[in-house]
Amino acid sequence: MGIVFAPLGLVLVFTAAITPQWREGQARLAMAGPGPPPRSGLKGQGPGIRPGSVEALLLLRSDGLWESCLQVAQSELKQCWPVAGSYQRDPRVRLAQGLVLTSLFLCGTGIVLACIGVRCWSDLPLRGVAATGGLFVVLAGLLSLSALGVYTHNLGRLGMEHPGQPINNPKFPHLSLRPAGSLYFGWLGSCIQVLGGSALLLSFKRPRCPSCPSCPELPACPMCCSCPEINNRPETEVYEVSC
Incomplete structure (x- = not known):
């Protein structure tokens, strides 16, 4: 469980870190559009109204830890740039940037230690090394x-020097x-990391050999000890198991 969950959590957190969808917002920007010339109003009334003279443009803004993007809805117009300004x-x-980078480094180090400690190619694992890897994860x-x-x-207040100030150019609407989606990837990956690291940290316990009935204070393993009450039992069978 730890060997599977730790890399999976690392991938999810890394995906969240590099994508710019940590928060997003929408705004409608009014634009003057083409239309027929205005018709003069009736006598005693105000000027005529030009139908279809105003179009609403829907803008999608998204911010991440290292990148921001602006896209026009229902079109391929999209522009991204490194985060800047306030x-x-x-x-x-x-x-948040420092914590995420430190988290990625610790998780990668923990996975390496866990792989060295588990040692599926050997009969006995290095329990201390594997547990240290789990602690790092x-x-x-x-x-x-x-x-x-x-x-x-602080999602709604990030980048605002004064409360209520727009997050970008004052000409843009609020x-x-x-x-956004990257936050959910990050939450899921972080929880998976905690579960996988806890499994590595708690599952590696030193095996306990059966005790000799005559000397209960002394451990007695059938393969390495000479306890007659254990070794002389006819139903005791010893199997050699290799990884």
Whole structure:
């Protein structure tokens, strides 16, 4: 379970880190569109109305840890750029970046230690090394969970130097921000990391040999000890098992 869950969690957290969908918002931008010339109003009324003279353009804005994107809905017009400005300088964004990078490094190190400790090509595993790898994976999951918690809690205020200020150019309308898909990938991957690391950390216990009935304080293994009450039992069979 640990060997499978730890790499899976690493892949999910890495996917969340490099994608720019940590938060997203929509805004409608009014644009003047083509239409017939205005008709003069009736006598005593105001000027005529030009039908179809205003079109609403739906803009989709998304931000990640290292990249932001702007896309026009229902079209292929999309532009992405590295995070900049007040959003990049926000200490909470920098904290999330540092926690995620540290989490990825610890999880990768833990997976390497776990593979060395499990040693499927050998009869006996290195339990201490495997447990240390599991501890690193658990710490990685907790760090990524902390980064996600900080970002989610301050999602609507990141990059705003003053409360209520738009997140980008003042000419743009206010965007209603909400969590996006990358956050869910990160939450899932972090939880999987904690589960996989806990499995590695807790499952490697030193095996206990059966005790000799005559000397209960001394461990007695049928393969390596000379306890007559164990070795002389006719129903005792010893099998050699190799990985």
